[in-house]
Amino acid sequence: MRHLLTLADLSKVEIERIFSIAEDLKSKYESGLREPLLPGRVMALLFEKPSLRTRVSFEAAMAHLGGSTLFLGSDTGFGKRESLADFGRVLSEYVDVVVLRVGRHATAAELTPFCSCSVINGLTDFSHPCQALADLFTIRELVPKLEGHTLAWIGDANNVARSLAVGCGKLGLRMVMASPKSYQFSERDLAWIRREAPQGELILTEDPVEAVRDAVAIYTDVWYSMGFESEKETRRKAFAPYQVGAELMAQAQKGAIFMHCLPAHRGEEVTDEVIDGPQSVVLQQAANRMHAQKGILAWLLGAKG
Ligand code: CP
Ligand code: NVA
Numbered sequence: 001m002r003h004l005l006t007l008a009d010l011s012k013v014e015i016e017r018i019f020s021i022a023e024d025l026k027s028k029y030e031s032g033l034r035e036p037l038l039p040g041r042v043m044a045l046l047f048e049k050p051s052l053r054t055r056v057s058f059e060a061a062m063a064h065l066g067g068s069t070l071f072l073g074s075d076t077g078f079g080k081r082e083s084l085a086d087f088g089r090v091l092s093e094y095v096d097v098v099v100l101r102v103g104r105h106a107t108a109a110e111l112t113p114f115c116s117c118s119v120i121n122g123l124t125d126f127s128h129p130c131q132a133l134a135d136l137f138t139i140r141e142l143v144p145k146l147e148g149h150t151l152a153w154i155g156d157a158n159n160v161a162r163s164l165a166v167g168c169g170k171l172g173l174r175m176v177m178a179s180p181k182s183y184q185f186s187e188r189d190l191a192w193i194r195r196e197a198p199q200g201e202l203i204l205t206e207d208p209v210e211a212v213r214d215a216v217a218i219y220t221d222v223w224y225s226m227g228f229e230s231e232k233e234t235r236r237k238a239f240a241p242y243q244v245g246a247e248l249m250a251q252a253q254k255g256a257i258f259m260h261c262l263p264a265h266r267g268e269e270v271t272d273e274v275i276d277g278p279q280s281v282v283l284q285q286a287a288n289r290m291h292a293q294k295g296i297l298a299w300l301l302g303a304k305g
Pocket of ligand 1 (some may be wrong): 050051052053054055123131261262263
């Protein structure tokens with residue numbers, strides 16, 4: 001049984017296979033064809049945090065593939081009524097795959113061994129692998145050969161950044177991250193990333209201009225992720241010099257794209273001018289969540305080997 005808790009769960013070849021399924025299904029979808037690869041299959045979405053993109057793109061993907069979805073809110077009593085082991089074993093009797101959005105990555109890691117269905121991480125505090133796959137799929141549509149190019153990450157070394165660091169490392173994309181010193185990856189994060197993507201080139205700096213200089217893609221995310229709202233004021237001060245505005249974009253390569261996983265805190269990590277400007281691909285990224293997840297579902301559930 002395969003799971004997707006972090007991008008460490010996939011090899012480069014497997015990521016490329018998922019992309020090729022996603023590409024095929026996207027082009028069919030765009031020409032009006034919805035290939036029912038997963039008829040009768042059932043996906044549960046178990047979400048402890050709000051979501052627009054992840055929830056709706058997974059539900060739409062499963063509907064297009066001919067399967068169905070159960071959205072499980074707090075009324076299942078997840079984490080409260082019974083042990084994670086009992087919950088995982090029982091849920092696996094009913095569904096083929098569960099997408100989890102839980103606060104603590106440890107909860108997902110603890111539940112997964114008890115699941116005899118596939119588990120997909122739909123965001124934890126540690127990792128957001130489905131987002132990173134859709135992002136790399138998006139860059140690949142715009143920059144066909146990823147190897148040797150640079151992605152600049154401006155801001156917090158968070159769940160999305162961690163996933164992109166491993167994904168970029170596996171696919172040969174250099175990643176340069178500009179963050180305030182105290183918001184860079186920890187030594188533990190760096191050891192994990194280097195272990196999972198040993199061939200990757202990951203450079204940390206405090207200087208956003210240095211980070212964007214050779215970049216084909218400039219990526220940012222909120223300064224305080226879900227669960228970090230109590231640190232809002234401290235973080236706003238620390239990250240103020242890291243806002244992605246037109247001046248910073250002008251320091252990047254000509255034609256560089258702007259990326260954000262959304263939701264954005266406009267006026268904080270990014271200006272309206274940049275996120276709504278011609279270099280922004282944020283809507284393409286959001287749309288690709290659905291296409292990339294079709295690739296993940298079809299591959300994980302064995303409809304396409
Ligand atoms: N990017 C993303 O995961 O968005 P949601 O929180 O809306 O799912
Ligand atoms: N880093 C953000 C991503 C939201 C999709 C968060 O965890 O809130």
